[in-house]
Amino acid sequence: MSDLPRTMLGRTGVEVTRLGYGAMELMDGLRGRSIEAAPAKRVLNAVLDAGINFIDTSPDYGNSETLIGEAISHRRDQYFLASKCGCPINQRRSASGERPPHVFTRQNIRACVEQSLKRMKTDHLDLVQFHHNPTRAVLEENDSVAELDALKAEGKIRFTGMSGDLPNLREQVRMGVFDAFQIPYSLAHPEHHEWITRASRAGAGTVIRCDVGRGIRAVPAHANFDDLLNGVSMLEFLLRFTLSHPHVSTTIVGTMNPDHLADNVRAAGKGPLPDDVYEEAKRRVSGLIISSEST
Numbered sequence: 340m341s342d343l344p345r346t347m348l349g350r351t352g353v354e355v356t357r358l359g360y361g362a363m364e365l366m367d368g369l370r371g372r373s374i375e376a377a378p379a380k381r382v383l384n385a386v387l388d389a390g391i392n393f394i395d396t397s398p399d400y401g402n403s404e405t406l407i408g409e410a411i412s413h414r415r416d417q418y419f420l421a422s423k424c425g426c427p428i429n430q431r432r433s434a435s436g437e438r439p440p441h442v443f444t445r446q447n448i449r450a451c452v453e454q455s456l457k458r459m460k461t462d463h464l465d466l467v468q469f470h471h472n473p474t475r476a477v478l479e480e481n482d483s484v485a486e487l488d489a490l491k492a493e494g495k496i497r498f499t500g501m502s503g504d505l506p507n508l509r510e511q512v513r514m515g516v517f518d519a520f521q522i523p524y525s526l527a528h529p530e531h532h533e534w535i536t537r538a539s540r541a542g543a544g545t546v547i548r549c550d551v552g553r554g555i556r557a558v559p560a561h562a563n564f565d566d567l568l569n570g571v572s573m574l575e576f577l578l579r580f581t582l583s584h585p586h587v588s589t590t591i592v593g594t595m596n597p598d599h600l601a602d603n604v605r606a607a608g609k610g611p612l613p614d615d616v617y618e619e620a621k622r623r624v625s626g627l628i629i630s631s632e633s634t
């Protein structure tokens with residue numbers, strides 16, 4: 340049993356590790372690198388060996404779902420599996436290389452889920468999130484939520500979620516139907532700070548992507564944090580800043596590098612930043628935070 344901090348994923352009642360794994364990193368060609376099956380399988384098993392119990396992927400992430408199925412489906416009871424829907428299924432890029440658009444019809448949502456189940460060799464997905472931030476109007480036109488509810492009733496999925504951001508996030512939270520929201524949030528991009536709280540207060544779990552890869556390069560140029568580091572690396576500081584938000588359930592960080600995975604586990608194991616450091620870091624980026632009251 341790992342000593343990674345855990346918390347409840349909102350109203351799902353499921354306890355997740357506050358450090359999750361972002362499996363977009365298993366996508367061949369992402370960041371200009373090719374992904375071989377053997378190291379991908381090693382890293383996925385290392386993720387579970389480290390005690391991480393939350394994995395986020397998508398039909399859009401190339402071979403990611405297939406690798407998850409091949410590498411760890413025999414350990415299925417050890418992870419909460421989140422994927423996405425609305426992604427184009429069986430459609431090619433346009434002649435100019437553009438990806439086909441996301442489609443939120445009931446038929447395409449079901450096709451996405453069925454494909455994910457098959458690729459990941461499982462009979463259920465724990466969480467299916469609408470991908471690409473659809474508006475409430477698009478969801479209503481397509482009756483999209485009803486299809487996820489139908490899949491829930493059939494036992495193929497357990498919980499429903501939204502990968503959203505502002506401005507759509509406002510109406511998505513107000514719909515009151517989602518068990519979890521995936522939201523970007525970091526020291527470099529703290530815009531959604533109050534909306535994470537808002538989603539959490541509405542009973543949803545919050546799954547955060549904090550873009551540690553861009554690390555120090557992404558930190559706002561006007562703010563300096565060197566005096567707050569107190570001996571920790573900037574990357575650890577960034578990760579723990581996100582984990583210091585009291586309404587963040589889990590933050591999904593991807594890596595193909597086992598040493599980086601170990602670093603992330605170690606950093607997350609230390610928990611939030613000291614209160615005074617967190618408050619000061621927040622103060623320095625407060626100009627970027629969008630108030631939920633004013634929107």
Ligand SMILES: NC(=O)c1ccc[n+]([C@@H]2O[C@H](COP(=O)([O-])OP(=O)(O)OC[C@H]3O[C@@H](n4cnc5c(N)ncnc54)[C@H](OP(=O)(O)O)[C@@H]3O)[C@@H](O)[C@H]2O)c1
Nearest residue numbers: 361362363395502548549550551552592593594595596599
């Ligand atoms: N719209 C959406 O729903 C959406 C969009 C984007 C992402 N996501 C999800 O969010 C997850 C996170 O994505 P993200 O964009 O926030 O990126 P991220 O996973 O935070 O960053 C990944 C990058 O960070 C590097 N990295 C990780 N740990 C490191 C360490 N300890 N030291 C140095 N480098 C390290 C990785 O390189 P190495 O492999 O070399 O370690 C990789 O380049 C994705 O995997 C995906 O599941 C969802």
